[in-house]
Amino acid sequence: MRLFALVIFSAALTACSIGENIALKSTSKILLRGQPSLQQEADYELARMAIPGALKTVETFWVAGPPDDARGRLERILTEGYCQYGTAFVEDDWEEAKFRQDLAAVEYHNTRATHIFTRCLNYALKSLGSRWQKEIFADTDTVTKLIKDTGGGSRFALLFAGTALGSLINHNLTRIEMLGHLATAQAIMERVIEIDKKQGAPANKAHAALPYIALGMIHSAKPKSMGGDPDKAKMYFEEALKVSDDKFLLARTLMAYRVGLQTNDRKFFHDNLVKVLETPPSVWPEQRLANEVAHRRARRYLSHEKDLFQ
Numbered sequence: 672m673r674l675f676a677l678v679i680f681s682a683a684l685t686a687c688s689i690g691e692n693i694a695l696k697s698t699s700k701i702l703l704r705g706q707p708s709l710q711q712e713a714d715y716e717l718a719r720m721a722i723p724g725a726l727k728t729v730e731t732f733w734v735a736g737p738p739d740d741a742r743g744r745l746e747r748i749l750t751e752g753y754c755q756y757g758t759a760f761v762e763d764d765w766e767e768a769k770f771r772q773d774l775a776a777v778e779y780h781n782t783r784a785t786h787i788f789t790r791c792l793n794y795a796l797k798s799l800g801s802r803w804q805k806e807i808f809a810d811t812d813t814v815t816k817l818i819k820d821t822g823g824g825s826r827f828a829l830l831f832a833g834t835a836l837g838s839l840i841n842h843n844l845t846r847i848e849m850l851g852h853l854a855t856a857q858a859i860m861e862r863v864i865e866i867d868k869k870q871g872a873p874a875n876k877a878h879a880a881l882p883y884i885a886l887g888m889i890h891s892a893k894p895k896s897m898g899g900d901p902d903k904a905k906m907y908f909e910e911a912l913k914v915s916d917d918k919f920l921l922a923r924t925l926m927a928y929r930v931g932l933q934t935n936d937r938k939f940f941h942d943n944l945v946k947v948l949e950t951p952p953s954v955w956p957e958q959r960l961a962n963e964v965a966h967r968r969a970r971r972y973l974s975h976e977k978d979l980f981q
Contacts (some may be wrong), residue, residue, distance in 0.1 A: 672806055678977060683790065689954060695843075695859055698901070707887040708899050709721065709722055709725065709801070709960065710755075710877075710957065710958055710959070710960055710961070711956055711957060711958075711959045711960065712756055712959060712963075713952070713953070713959050713960075713963065715960070715963045715964070715967065718759070718760075718960050719759075719760050722752065722755075722756050722760070723756070724750070726749065726752045726753065726756065729745055729748050729749055729752070730749060731770035732745055732860070733745040733746065733798045734748065743798065746794050746797055746798050747798065747800075747827065747828075749790070749791075749794045750791055750794040750795045750798065750827075750828065750831045750962045751770075751791075751831060753783050753787055753788070753790040753791035753794065753835075754788065754791040754831050754834050754835055754838070756787060757784055757788050757791065757838060758838070758964075759960065759961070759964045760785045761780060761787050762780075762784055762838075763964065763967065764776075764780045764783075764970070765777060765780035765783075765784055765842075766968070766971070767782055767971070768780055770971065770975060781842050784838065785839060785842050785843060788835045788838040788839045788842070789835070789839065791831060791835040791838075792832060792835035792836060792839065793830035794832075795828045795829075795831045795835060796832060797826070797827045797830075798827075798828035799821070799829065799832060799892060802817065803817065803821075803832070807832070807855070808852065811854070814855050814858070815858065817864045818855075818858050818859055821862065821864070823866045823869070823870045826863060826866050826867075826870075826873070826892065827873075827878070827930070829859060829862065829866075830860075830863050830878060830881060830882060832859060832905070833856050833860045833863065833882070834857030834881065836852060836855060836856045836859070836887060837853075837856040837860075837885055837888065837889065840852060840853055841888075841892075853889070856885070856889070857889050860882040860885045860886050860889075861882075861886070864882050864883070864886075865881040867879065867882075874955045876914060876915045876916070876918075876919070877915065877919060877957075877958050877961065877978075878914075878934065879914045879915070879925050880911040880914050880915045880919050880922060881911075883905070883907045883910040883911035883914065883922075884908065884919075884921070884922050884925065886889060886903075886904075886907040887904045887907035887911065887922075887925065887926060887930075888904075888907075888925065888928070888929065889904075890903045890904035891904035891929035891930050891933050892929075892979040893933075894933060895933065895934070899911075901930050901933045904929065904930050904933065905926060905930050907908065908922050908923070908925065908926035908930070909926070912926075915955070917954065918954050918955035918962075919958065919962075920947050920952065920954075920955075920961070920962045920965035920966065920969075921961050921962070921964060921968075923943055923946065923947050923965070924943075924944065924947050924968050924969045924972070925968075926943060926963040927939065927940050927941075927942075927943030927944045927945065927966070927969070927972070928940065928972050929946070931943070932979060935980070937976070937980045940972070940976065940979075940980070941973070941976060944969045944972055947965055947969040948966060948969050948970065948973075952965070952966055
């Protein structure tokens with residue numbers, strides 16, 4: 672009788688486990704299909720409030736230990752979600768604090784950005800596998816081979832690993848050990864572009880544009896006199912606009928601000944930012960939130976134009 676009861680109990684547990692796995696699989700598929708709703712959001716403040724809760728909900732399912740295919744879908748959402756949240760909201764607060772010259776707020780938001788982009792990087796590395804987790808911060812030869820060996824099947828995770836690493840460097844410029852990884856971030860993005868040229872760009876045009884934006888940011892990070900390359904930066908930003916049919920307004924906003932300051936070209940700065948504001952964010956419904964961010968930053972930069980070009 673005890674044996675019979677034990678068998679029944681074991682069967683019930685197995686059924687519960689199977690049911691839970693089915694539920695996690697179904698939920699992960701729904702969450703992945705529903706992710707674009709946030710990217711299409713027109714209300715910046717609504718998105719700011721909604722995204723953290725949405726990410727923590729997804730993370731709850733991930734922590735619950737879903738089967739491998741569901742785990743992969745959840746990691747994909749979390750990877751992109753944390754990078755996008757960091758770029759659109761945490762960095763926005765950080766930048767506002769810098770313009771206000773509020774040093775305490777700058778430090779606070781800088782620390783938050785570091786934590787958010789670390790999460791993005793960690794989820795990307797989980798998707799890339801144990802070799803990436805062990806070797807991403809290894810010596811140059813090891814990292815070069817690691818990047819070269821990574822194929823098109825890992826393109827998504829590779830893109831956001833590079834995005835997160837570049838952002839982490841940008842928020843830790845006083846840490847010498849972080850600056851040493853800038854070449855890795857650049858090599859990752861160059862590898863993503865190489866994959867696209869061989870296998871074709873992804874259907875998601877924002878994902879196609881992102882590596883070009885990242886390289887534009889890298890080449891516009893320093894003045895020309897210190898090794899920056901404004902011509903190359905402009906070329907990459909323009910390529911991002913080209914692959915997105917000139918609808919990814921954030922590419923033009925960043926190009927105007929960064930290359931404009933790098934070359935001290937006030938007309939280039941002003942004309943491109945005005946062009947951004949003359950283009951409605953709704954020009955690209957699938958990336959409405961990113962375009963709202965572009966408008967927000969364009970207005971900020973123009974409001975400081977006089978001070979920036981003294």
